[in-house]
Amino acid sequence: MRSAYEEEVLSPALQVMTKANPSLLSSGKFYLAILPTGLVVGCGGWSPEQPGKETVEQRLGHVRHFAVHPDWTRRGIGRSVFTVCVRAACAAGLMTFECNSSLNAEKFYRALGFVRIREIDIELKPSLMLRGVLMRRNIYEDLVS
Ligand SMILES: CC(C)(COP(=O)(O)OP(=O)(O)OC[C@H]1O[C@@H](n2cnc3c(N)ncnc32)[C@H](O)[C@@H]1OP(=O)(O)O)[C@@H](O)C(=O)NCCC(=O)NCCS
Structure with a gap:
């Protein structure tokens, strides 16, 4: 994420972003990419709820907490985790995914077929915003395809 954010922004943001989210982890909608050695090299999931809120909009899902181990990027791991999310979300009756992308991940999500709606300030906690x-x-x- 250093390619897109200054250190003084990134450092406090990562303290929040890297905290495990127990409800997401136990939702059955969060996936890990694990090597045969047991090393976890990627993760990501989706939720019907908007990040940080209880709000649910029918047929809309939210892509959550995608990350790939820095030594294992650009090998299709993020894309693979996303494919699993799409299958599961379709099976649950969802029609659309939204994502609060970090600035550095926009190209990744574009490659997965997402379009940019607008720049936003992502509230990581009260008084801590991250541009996204x-x-x-x-x-x-x-x-259907
Ligand atoms: C974003 C992230 C999850 C991508 O994971 P990944 O496993 O490297 O992605 P993939 O290898 O599946 O990439 C799929 C496609 O996305 C695009 N892409 C991925 N990373 C890219 C980058 N840094 N720059 C440009 N395009 C990129 C490419 O088109 C790529 O296909 P290609 O390698 O065949 O050209 C990973 O870089 C990461 O963990 N970043 C830091 C955390 C983060 O920002 N997470 C998102 C929070 S919203």
């Missing part, structure tokens, strides 16, 4: 991009992608087409 709201992105959106239809997923029902994956089901």
Whole structure:
């Protein structure tokens, strides 16, 4: 994420972003990419709830906490985790994914078929904002194709 943010912004942001989210982890909608050696090299998931809120909009899901081990990027791990998310979300009746992308991850989400909606300030906690991009992608087409 250093490519997109200054150290003074990134350092406090990562303290929040790297904290495990127990409800997401136990939701059954969060996935790990694990090597045969047991090393966890990637993670990501989705939720019907908007990040940080209880709000649920019918047929809309939210992509959550995607990350790949820095030594294992650009090998298709993020894309693979996303494919699993799409299948599960389609099976649950969702039609659209939204994502609060970090600035550095916009190209990744674009490669996955997301379009940029607008720049946003992501509230990581009260008085701690991170500049990001709201992105959106239809997923029902994956089901019919
Ligand atoms: C964003 C992230 C999850 C991508 O994971 P990844 O496993 O490297 O992604 P993939 O290898 O599946 O990439 C799929 C495609 O996305 C695009 N892409 C991924 N990373 C990219 C980058 N840094 N620059 C440009 N395009 C990129 C490419 O088109 C890539 O396909 P290609 O390698 O065949 O060209 C990973 O870089 C990461 O953990 N970043 C730090 C944490 C973060 O920002 N997470 C997102 C929070 S919203």
